Amino acid sequence: MITVQQLSKSYSTTKGATIQALDGIDLHIDRGDIFGIIGFSGAGKSTLIRCLNRLEEPDTGSIIVGGQDIMLLKGKELRQARQKIGMIFQQFNLLDSRTVFGNVAFPLEVAGKSKAEIRDRVTDILELVQLSDKAGMYPSQLSGGQKQRVGIARALANDPDVLLSDEATSALDPETTHSILELMKDINRKLKLTIVLITHELDVLQHICNRMAVIEGGRIVETGTVDKFFIQPESATSKRFVHIVQNYYANRFLVEGQGAGI
Amino acid sequence: MRDDLIDLLWTGLLETLYMVFWSSLFALAIGLALGITVVVTERGGILPIPILNKVIGFIINTVRSLPFIILIVILLPVSRFIVGTSLGPKAAIVALSIGAAPFLARIIENSLKEVAGGKIEAAKSVGASPVTIIFRVLIPEALPALVRAATIAVIAITEFTAVAGAIGAGGLGSLAIRFGYQRFREDILFATVLVIILLVQIIQWTGDLTARSIQQRRFKRE
Numbered sequence: 428m429i430t431v432q433q434l435s436k437s438y439s440t441t442k443g444a445t446i447q448a449l450d451g452i453d454l455h456i457d458r459g460d461i462f463g464i465i466g467f468s469g470a471g472k473s474t475l476i477r478c479l480n481r482l483e484e485p486d487t488g489s490i491i492v493g494g495q496d497i498m499l500l501k502g503k504e505l506r507q508a509r510q511k512i513g514m515i516f517q518q519f520n521l522l523d524s525r526t527v528f529g530n531v532a533f534p535l536e537v538a539g540k541s542k543a544e545i546r547d548r549v550t551d552i553l554e555l556v557q558l559s560d561k562a563g564m565y566p567s568q569l570s571g572g573q574k575q576r577v578g579i580a581r582a583l584a585n586d587p588d589v590l591l592s593d594e595a596t597s598a599l600d601p602e603t604t605h606s607i608l609e610l611m612k613d614i615n616r617k618l619k620l621t622i623v624l625i626t627h628e629l630d631v632l633q634h635i636c637n638r639m640a641v642i643e644g645g646r647i648v649e650t651g652t653v654d655k656f657f658i659q660p661e662s663a664t665s666k667r668f669v670h671i672v673q674n675y676y677a678n679r680f681l682v683e684g685q686g687a688g689i
Numbered sequence: 690m691r692d693d694l695i696d697l698l699w700t701g702l703l704e705t706l707y708m709v710f711w712s713s714l715f716a717l718a719i720g721l722a723l724g725i726t727v728v729v730t731e732r733g734g735i736l737p738i739p740i741l742n743k744v745i746g747f748i749i750n751t752v753r754s755l756p757f758i759i760l761i762v763i764l765l766p767v768s769r770f771i772v773g774t775s776l777g778p779k780a781a782i783v784a785l786s787i788g789a790a791p792f793l794a795r796i797i798e799n800s801l802k803e804v805a806g807g808k809i810e811a812a813k814s815v816g817a818s819p820v821t822i823i824f825r826v827l828i829p830e831a832l833p834a835l836v837r838a839a840t841i842a843v844i845a846i847t848e849f850t851a852v853a854g855a856i857g858a859g860g861l862g863s864l865a866i867r868f869g870y871q872r873f874r875e876d877i878l879f880a881t882v883l884v885i886i887l888l889v890q891i892i893q894w895t896g897d898l899t900a901r902s903i904q905q906r907r908f909k910r911e
């Protein structure tokens with residue numbers, strides 16, 4: 428579904444230095460997969476996922492999404508391609524000037540759909556994300572989890588083939604995170620949607636991802652199944668991640684063993 | 690108090706309202722166009738054109754740095770060209786519109802920049818064009834701030850109409866100068882000041898009320 432080759436991106440800072448945020452990324456993501464990209468802060472995760480719909484302009488490389496080279500598109504063609512690549516964000520990024528209905532309707536307005544089509548589609552999607560009763564509310568009246576459901580509904584409005592998720596659950600509590608991940612699993616199955624998700628939380632990976640990549644200093648240092656990552660971590664980043672988790676469980680066991688409880 | 694007071698005040702008030710209304714409308718239109726252009730054309734904006742950005746920025750700063758009274762004098766030929774006269778309320782409207790527009794452009798620019806970048810990115814991510822983003826994201830999201838900006842501008846224009854009395858613009862300002870100052874009619878001076886204060890209050894209330902009602906609709910709590 429998605430093939431990335433030799434993708435590089437650097438930023439020039441105000442002091443004249445350059446930061447190589449992405450350095451020759453190669454990546455292949457199968458259709459219908461839930462693909463996780465994990466890495467520590469500053470590794471280049473956001474830059475990578477934002478290049479996939481060209482919110483960020485890569486320096487070099489190719490990005491094929493659904494057979495189309497995103498890098499070759501300009502203006503209107505790029506905007507049309509983006510309609511088929513949904514995206515959700517850590518900070519939700521909903522429009523405060525619009526109700527839940529209006530937010531989900533926005534991409535459909537952009538796509539030039541008729542009022543009747545918009546009404547039907549929004550109704551369906553809100554049902555899918557279980558927010559039918561909140562259609563007339565404004566974002567400020569919703570909880571974090573509900574806001575992210577609206578974000579997901581908005582991303583799905585134009586029936587995309589791909590959903591990009593940049594730390595979509597990082598601002599949510601564990602229980603809400605769980606329900607959002609379940610929703611993503613559900614839409615992956617029902618809509619045969621390819622999901623690319625970025626995270627720094629192992630729980631998220633473990634919960635819904637099949638295959639994954641580890642990013643470190645702008646390079647992919649490991650790819651494979653999530654199981655392999657936990658059982659046989661290879662890269663320094665993976666080992667650090669897994670080590671941190673093992674330590675956590677070990678300590679918890681110790682504390683519990685002494686009868687302190689948590 | 691003499692019996693011509695009410696008549697003079699009433700005529701002055703109507704002239705002032707006439708000037709304030711049209712100047713505000715034109716200044717707002719020009720200011721919005723300039724403010725939006727500055728925001729979208731800057732580096733990293735939704736339609737980056739750095740050169741245009743610099744040019745407009747320079748024009749705005751130049752006009753803003755001129756004292757209004759000097760601006761009026763410079764704009765006299767422009768007024769004559771546009772409305773056929775360099776005297777009276779119509780000429781004042783030309784000067785007021787052009788004089789207030791750059792000021793408005795700056796406060797509109799600031800209001801639009803308050804809109805979170807993430808909202809614009811989200812709009813981009815669903816394939817919205819720059820025009821769609823301007824009219825369906827940027828302006829609606831900034832609306833309460835824009836209403837407040839417009840309120841400040843209308844009040845500033847109300848004050849400037851008095852200065853425009855210098856080119857015989859008419860209105861309450863001229864009244865205060867011609868009768869209150871030059872003919873020692875203190876009753877007219879005080880009455881004029883009172884009416885101007887009231888007018889400014891009403892504009893402020895209206896602006897506040899409008900901004901607050903938009904805000905409350907969006908941020909009500911159940």
Ligand SMILES: Nc1ncnc2c1ncn2[C@@H]1O[C@H](COP(=O)(O)OP(=O)(O)O)[C@@H](O)[C@H]1O
Pocket residue numbers: 438439440446447448466467468469470471472473474475
């Ligand atoms: N707009 C930018 N300007 C300059 N440097 C940036 C910008 N965005 C990201 N970077 C830098 O690029 C690197 C990767 O950032 P990012 O992709 O946001 O990492 P992550 O999402 O993994 O935390 C970091 O070193 C960051 O400081």
Ligand SMILES: [Mg+2]
Pocket residue numbers: 472473474594
């Ligand atoms: Mg990030």
